[in-house]
Amino acid sequence: MSATEPPSYPIDDRNRMKRRHDRGFYDHATVHRLLDAAALCHVAYVIDGQPFCTPTLFWREGSRLYWHGSSASRMLRSLEAGTPACLTVTHFDALVLARCGFNHSADYRSVMAFGQARLLTDPAEKQRALVVMVDRLFPGRTAQLRPSTGQEIKATSVISMDIDRAAAKIRAKGVADDDEDYALPIYAERLPIRTVLGPAEPCPRLLPGVARPANLAGYQDGRPLEDALAEAHALAGLP
Amino acid sequence: MSATEPPSYPIDDRNRMKRRHDRGFYDHATVHRLLDAAALCHVAYVIDGQPFCTPTLFWREGSRLYWHGSSASRMLRSLEAGTPACLTVTHFDALVLARCGFNHSADYRSVMAFGQARLLTDPAEKQRALVVMVDRLFPGRTAQLRPSTGQEIKATSVISMDIDRAAAKIRAKGVADDDEDYALPIYAERLPIRTVLGPAEPCPRLLPGVARPANLAGYQDGRPLEDALAEAHALAGLP
Numbered sequence: 001m002s003a004t005e006p007p008s009y010p011i012d013d014r015n016r017m018k019r020r021h022d023r024g025f026y027d028h029a030t031v032h033r034l035l036d037a038a039a040l041c042h043v044a045y046v047i048d049g050q051p052f053c054t055p056t057l058f059w060r061e062g063s064r065l066y067w068h069g070s071s072a073s074r075m076l077r078s079l080e081a082g083t084p085a086c087l088t089v090t091h092f093d094a095l096v097l098a099r100c101g102f103n104h105s106a107d108y109r110s111v112m113a114f115g116q117a118r119l120l121t122d123p124a125e126k127q128r129a130l131v132v133m134v135d136r137l138f139p140g141r142t143a144q145l146r147p148s149t150g151q152e153i154k155a156t157s158v159i160s161m162d163i164d165r166a167a168a169k170i171r172a173k174g175v176a177d178d179d180e181d182y183a184l185p186i187y188a189e190r191l192p193i194r195t196v197l198g199p200a201e202p203c204p205r206l207l208p209g210v211a212r213p214a215n216l217a218g219y220q221d222g223r224p225l226e227d228a229l230a231e232a233h234a235l236a237g238l239p
Numbered sequence: 240m241s242a243t244e245p246p247s248y249p250i251d252d253r254n255r256m257k258r259r260h261d262r263g264f265y266d267h268a269t270v271h272r273l274l275d276a277a278a279l280c281h282v283a284y285v286i287d288g289q290p291f292c293t294p295t296l297f298w299r300e301g302s303r304l305y306w307h308g309s310s311a312s313r314m315l316r317s318l319e320a321g322t323p324a325c326l327t328v329t330h331f332d333a334l335v336l337a338r339c340g341f342n343h344s345a346d347y348r349s350v351m352a353f354g355q356a357r358l359l360t361d362p363a364e365k366q367r368a369l370v371v372m373v374d375r376l377f378p379g380r381t382a383q384l385r386p387s388t389g390q391e392i393k394a395t396s397v398i399s400m401d402i403d404r405a406a407a408k409i410r411a412k413g414v415a416d417d418d419e420d421y422a423l424p425i426y427a428e429r430l431p432i433r434t435v436l437g438p439a440e441p442c443p444r445l446l447p448g449v450a451r452p453a454n455l456a457g458y459q460d461g462r463p464l465e466d467a468l469a470e471a472h473a474l475a476g477l478p
Contacts, residue, residue: 100387101391106278133340142340189442191437219430
């Protein structure tokens with residue numbers, strides 16, 4: 001890497017695009033932007049040769065990913081010693097209807113990140129992670145909450161994974177038919193998909209006078225979820 | 240299973256809920272309903288001990304799942320002999336802000352389906368699958384398209400997986416705090432997330448007079464994507 005190139009994840013057989021090379025990105029900026037615009041990921045891991053694909057909430061700090069779960073879960077028990085994992089985030093942007101079956105497609109932006117997943121065992125590190133887990137989504141919120149108990153901290157496990165390979169894949173071109181097919185009288189369209197926030201539903205058991213705090217202002221009815229999440233990640237001041 | 244019980248997927252160590260038993264469902268009706276309301280899934284599979292988590296479009300017929308990809312892709316080469324896989328669908332319904340960090344959560348509906356993934360090798364079976372791939376989303380559309388060429392069929396691979404274990408997991412309760420915490424002057428809310436269709440974007444190169452066909456009427460601006468997909472699956476007449 002020269003001094004003028006932006007930082008990128010290294011490439012090997014795990015993350016190299018096997019086809020559609022034009023859709024692949026390995027630079028930190030692209031990979032991190034797509035990760036930070038999401039709260040939900042899917043993690044693949046293996047137990048006794050059986051793959052599992054588990055949805056979970058996650059967050060990023062630098063080139064490290066974190067996710068959490070119950071100390072009783074299947075995944076976590078397999079992670080104590082550290083295990084290879086693949087964490088994937090997908091933004092599903094559109095269905096694409098072309099003039100032939102073959103060119104039907106989807107617009108999407110995804111990241112696959114590879115590394116060794118490990119349980120956080122250091123108590124101070126774990127306690128800090130549980131704060132970031134909330135504050136990454138809602139900056140400043142932990143300070144507004146009832147403090148966690150020792151039992152709660154014990155019942156929650158946090159997994160971390162340093163990204164050692166990653167690839168972002170982006171298709172954003174809508175209808176792309178074969179040249180000669182544009183002459184056919186066949187309808188084609190891009191059908192956009194948007195994931196947006198609905199109106200916040202305050203807990204019906206709020207005490208009188210308890211108002212929505214200002215630090216939730218980014219989560220507004222109708223706003224794209226990814227914009228609110230990316231903004232919150234930036235406000236949380238994470239690297 | 241007695242004659243009066245609805246059909247369910249069998250349960251073993253792969254799909255049994257290890258915790259939160261109240262969130263688990265194994266009956267065909269629940270599992271299939273959540274699958275048919277989605278077009279995007281994530282598939283976990285293993286190559287040389289390394290797990291991969293790949294986003295892809297998929298569909299269901301009975302207890303069989305299908306997805307597709309290029310014949311050149313990494314996943315497909317590992318699937319020729321048949322390989323264990325886990326296909327997961329997640330509907331992300333809400334972020335949940337509670338009165339303590341531990342009770343922060345998400346409302347979601349997910350399905351994890353397990354089986355042996357296999358390449359379709361029979362040409363007739365594959366050709367039929369490529370029709371269903373399009374018509375499951377847009378009933379009747381293949382008949383409106385330029386027919387696929389032999390080269391296109393060759394360049395597309397279809398994978399099928401008979402579900403031998405599956406579990407649906409549903410959290411749909413919003414804020415659920417510890418009893419004593421409701422007495423605290425802390426704000427809590429459920430923040431709904433909706434995945435909806437945007438306005439269709441007709442291809443700018445449509446020939447004059449080519450109108451949107453009536454079989455796309457279910458895909459309307461503002462409609463929840465899952466409703467359009469579930470309706471299309473039903474209209475396609477798949478088992």
